[in-house]
Amino acid sequence: MTTSASPRPDLTTADQVRRFAVVAAEIFCVVGTLFGVGVLGTRVEESSGGALAATATLVAPAGPAFSIWTPIYVGLLAYAVWxxxxxxxVRDRVRTTGWLAAASMVLNAAWLLVTQRGWIWVSVVVIVALALSLGVLLHRLTRSPSATTWERVVLDGTFGLYLGWVAVATCANITAALVDSGVDLGATANQVAAVAVLAVAAGLGVVFARxxxxxxxxxxxxxxxxxWIAVGxxxxxxxxxxxxxxxxxxxxxxxVAAWRRHAGRAAAPEASRRLHAI
Incomplete structure (x- = not known):
């Protein structure tokens, strides 16, 4: 007896609204980016009185670090089309993450626009919201594997890079806001605080891996x-x-945390096979 493949779900009104919302969010994201790179406004490193420059704080990444936005932005554009x-x-993974993806694009553009105004603490609120939305999005993607290689690259890969970079940027942004507000603990204590911030970033990496x-x-x-923080x-x-x-x-x-997580996942099936063989 043969069984037929499950029919593809129908495209609903909710799907249509969501997919067009994502495209609109991507367009807004592009506009915000044009401000951030200096085409329509002031470059990020020169905005907010230089608080976000590569030499502004001890945990600011060196300039070349920001080239990671190129694959992220290309990925977001590809995702919007895909x-x-x-x-x-109609894919379940798209349905459960589409609005979060749109929110992340809007928040990214909003961050660039508020830094144009020099609202450094507002930018902290925005980037924290961005990091949380991306964290929830990736968590939902983890519930089920990608169906194709293209999906793995455009959806999982793009938003994985996005979350990883924003996590580090959030630490740098909060530090920049504190320094811009006049917080100065002294030469030695400032370095201790910077090391503590980096320890938090490492902890986040471990949590993400798990x-x-x-x-x-x-x-x-x-x-x-x-x-690139190290280089700086x-x-x-x-x-x-x-x-x-x-x-x-x-x-x-x-x-290492990511590697150990993968090694643990690979070892589990092997241990299961050995157990069944006994």
Whole structure:
């Protein structure tokens, strides 16, 4: 007896609204980006009185770190197109994450726009909301595997990079807001505080590895950001060997946590097979 494949779900009104909302959010994100890169406004590193510049704080990543936005933005554009296709709009993973994806794009643009106004503490609220929305999105994706390689790259890969980078950027943003507000603990204590912030970032990497299945995209983006913090502190101002070394250690912890999660998942089926063979 043969069984027929399950019919593809119908495209509902909710699907149509959501997919067009994502496209609209992507357009808004592009507009915000044009402000952030200086085409329509002031570049991020020059906005907010320079509070977000690569040399503003001990945990600010060096300039080249921000090139990670290129694959993220390309991925967001590809995702907006991909999810709008009727065959993809009805996927459960798209249905449960589409509005969060749209929210992340709007929040990203909002962050760029509020920094244009110099509202550094408002930018902290926005980036925390962005990080939370991405965390929930990735958690929902973890509930079920991707159906195709293209889905894995465009959906899981894009938002994995996005979350990883935003996690590091959130730590840097909060630090920038504190420094801009006049918080100065002294030369030594500032470095101790910077190391503590990097320890928090490393802890987040471990949590992500455990809760999100050891996603390499998340770990890679976090390690990238942390590595460029190390470069900034070891090769540029403000110099701090302690902070630079701590950033390297934090990056290593994030990568090892993801690797161990994958190693543990690979070992579980093997242990199960051995148990059944006894």
């Amino acid at each position: 999810q709008a296709l009727p065959v993809n709009a 809760r999100l299945g050891g996603r390499w995209a998340v770990a890679a983006a976090m390690a990238w950001g942390l590595a 502190r070891l090769a540029d101002e403000p110099r701090s060997v302690a902070t630079g070394v701590a950033a390297v250690v934090a990056a290593a912890i994030v990568v």
